[in-house]
Amino acid sequence: MKALRRTSTATSSPVSPAAASASWIRSLLVVSHSSLSSPSSAPPLSPSPFSNRRSIKSPWSRRKKSKALSRRRWYSLFALDGRFHDGGVKFLKKVRSRGIDPSIRAEVWPFLLGVYELSSTEADRIATRTKKRKEYQKLRRRCKHLLHQLSGNGLLSIDEVNMEEGPTTSDPGSPCSQDFSRRHSFTNEHHYPRRSEIIIVDPNLTDTESSDSDSSYETGPENLEASPEPGHDNHTFKCRRSISIKRDDPVLDSTCAENFATWQRIIRLDAVRVHQEWLLYSPNQAAVSAELAAQRAESVGLRDHELIEPCMVYHAARLVAILEAYAVYDPEIGYCQGMSDLLSPIAAVMEEDYQAFWCFAGFMKKARHNFRLDELGIKRQLNIISRIIKRKDSLLYRHLEKLKAEDCFFVYRMVLVLFRRELTFEQTLCLWEVMWADQAAIRAGIGRSAWGRIRMQAPPTDDLLLYAIAACILQKRKQIVHNHSSMDEIMRECNSMAGQLDVWRLLDDAHDLVINLRDKI
Incomplete structure (x- = not known):
């Protein structure tokens, strides 16, 4: 833009204001047209289920650029009596967004899993x-x-x-x-x-x-x-x-x-x-x-x-x-x-x-419902996943209905053992820790108020795993819609995901689903 301005002022012939304005507009149109027709700019494809992001940033979106909860940071969260300075808000926020350093997992997990209360002292x-x-x-x-x-x-x-x-x-x-x-x-x-x-x-x-x-x-x-x-x-x-x-x-x-x-x-x-x-x-x-x-x-x-x-x-x-x-x-x-x-x-x-x-x-306490004799826990979770997909991607859901797979039974294994077979050992721990942090926040009453949701960046949910599973299926929507004509084929697609998933991208997409659909499911 400065170059165009310098060219206009450097010419020896006088230019009227109207002509200068017209020249300026033509220059902008040429630049705009060239950028749109550039080979490097691919035409837009069909909209992705995750293309319309809201203004709220996912706490996982910059996970790889930041550090997990370190030992030094972990110890700085406690007062002299061993109690969290702020009731554990910063602790849970850190875990939800950046994970836990492996060297301190044994110290941190009892807090996430309810063995220790977030309000407990060292003596407690x-x-x-x-x-x-x-x-x-x-x-x-x-x-x-x-x-x-x-x-x-x-x-x-x-x-x-x-x-x-x-x-x-x-x-x-x-x-x-x-x-x-x-x-x-x-x-x-x-x-x-x-x-x-x-x-x-x-x-x-x-x-x-x-x-x-x-x-x-x-x-x-x-x-x-x-x-x-x-x-x-x-x-x-x-x-x-x-x-x-x-x-x-x-x-x-x-x-x-x-x-x-x-x-x-x-x-x-x-x-x-x-x-x-x-x-x-x-x-x-x-x-x-x-x-x-x-x-x-x-x-x-x-x-x-x-x-x-x-x-x-x-x-x-x-x-x-x-x-x-x-x-x-x-x-x-x-x-x-x-x-x-x-x-x-x-x-x-x-x-x-x-x-x-x-x-x-x-x-x-949460996972036991997966092992009930009547399978009510599993059925409830599959139903929630089905409703998430229906709300987010009606085309994919209609395809599942056509195949009589709208009950989402093809993700049974993911639900039963909480992604353990689809993720590597380290990825499993990362996913579970974020999930446990959500559940710990709910137990402690963190995130119920508007202030709490702002500090946590997104409302915690007991069903983060289900949003992650739905996100996993939505990431495979193209293959499912265009390549699969039976539930068995979709099941094989799901089983082939083992070792192929990016856990932080998965959590990022799951978080977006929570923000957009939590109050509608």
Whole structure:
């Protein structure tokens, strides 16, 4: 523009104001036309679901240019008595927008998962740790008491559990019917080696205390649950039997005891098949000695594990102990396959079993609904995802309706294990931390007021995971609409996303959906 002005003033011939104005306008039109017709400017394509951003910036939009919550920053958030200066607002805002440095995750997670209150002092947290440790030890004693009742001759082999067996009932109305199995099939991208050489035995029970003898158990009604079968390309949900245990009843009858023994073996099968990704994030556990690993395995009844790396034996033994304790702690849910996938990252970060247990219990307060027998929790979440897609992209939704896939069952696995199979280990932790920060903000009442929403940059939601899943599908809208003509094809597309997703872009898009649709869903 300055060059044009200099050209106009430098000419020797006089130019009238009208002519100068016309020349100026023509110059602007030429520049504008050339920029629009430039080869580097591609014509606009069909609008993307995320093209119309609002003025509110996503807290994740500049994540890669900023630093995660560091140890120094973490310690600066506390007053002398160990309480957050501002009730935890800055802490949660930082986690939601930038994540957590891996070196302090073990210190931070108990706050996110409700083990510690955001208003607690250091003295409060010391008392909480003491109390939680004792409660976990009591749960473990109850588990050993149960195993002692169920042991019989004390020897159970994993080979007795045929994970390839079909449904245990032929009732067409039961969850084990063919229709139910068909609806619960999806591809598993992780291939878990079989551990048929492992023997499960009842450990020496020498520490049952008087409190155990006072503890009594009752079996509730026998349940049939659908559960995924690890170790195969076709990750099919098989039916299995489980029981509910009430802590105030005398004994388990023989039928329920048999079912409970099978359920115990399933926990062990899952524990030894856990993926090895966690090794890089827990060097202390990765370097565990063979002697210590053998001791831990013996304490939960795992034997003949010489062919397995000590670190994997140690990790599997920890998972068994914690999952058994959780089943006693939450007998309504008990154990369902998939829960080991949620626990493994927590156990990798939290090196003390009781800390890992209570963090897992905090996680499961929300995630437990994924494992309900009636599947109401899963159905509710799939319905929300469907409504998000319908509101955001009517063309995509109509295509799903045409394929009879508007129930969004093709994202069942994403919902069940919270993106654990689609993301890398580190990406999973990043997503979960942001999700936990949202839930912690809601528990603490942060973000309910207009002031709170401004400070947090966006309203926290209990359903951030669902917005992230919807965002993931919307990112694939072109392939789904133009290339896929059945729900099975869409399911394969979803399963092929494993390792291909950008978690921070996903969170950015999920955040935009929250801003635009939260009050409409």
